[in-house]
Amino acid sequence: MTQYRIAVLVGSLRKDSFNRQLANAIVNLAPSEFSFNQLEIGDLPLYNQDDDAHQAGPVKRLKAEIADAQGLLFVTAEYNRSIPGVLKNAIDHASRPYGQSAWAGKPAGLLGASISSIGTAMAQQHLRNVLAYLDVPTLGQPEAFIHAKDGLFDSAGNIGPDGKAFLQNWMNKYVAWIKEQIG
DSSP, X not given: OOOEEEEEEEXXXXXXXXXXXXXXXXXXXXXXXXXXXXXXXXXXXXXXXXXXXXXXXHHHHHHHHHHHOSEEEEEOOXXXXXXXXXXXXXXXXXTOSTTOOSOTTOOEEEEEEESSTTTTHHHHHHHHHHHHHTTOOBOOSSOOEEEOOTTSBOTTSSBOHHHHHHHHHHXXXXXXXXXXXXX
């Protein structure tokens, strides 16, 4: 049986963020041939092009983990109607120096949760624009703009009954799409 390795990037550093909870819970809806590795992005220095020739250890680690993955899963918060700075910083680091992007060709899924009724729609749209430039194909449908409210997670931290059918459908589509992209 083929094993699919997925790198997970959470666009929030807060330990108990909705999106970290979502990243931890959504992977339980995937089949066993999928493994997920949540990447650390909080220890990256701020991106500075002057450092491209001598990237810091955490940057090299991030790029190696992305290179080792067959696919990507972005679970992002929305800050001020866009991508959180920590996520953009990670994207910039792993795309540099020019011509040495770790992202190119890696298929990705996007989702996110927010207390807003439109979830993370704006952040995901901005993220899609950035990823398109970096040659990262993204799952188009279904979109997952999740309204974080009571019942999203159960007491064990799994997806609660209110959102389970929707998120299981999203995961099923993501799994099929990743398999199709990887071949």
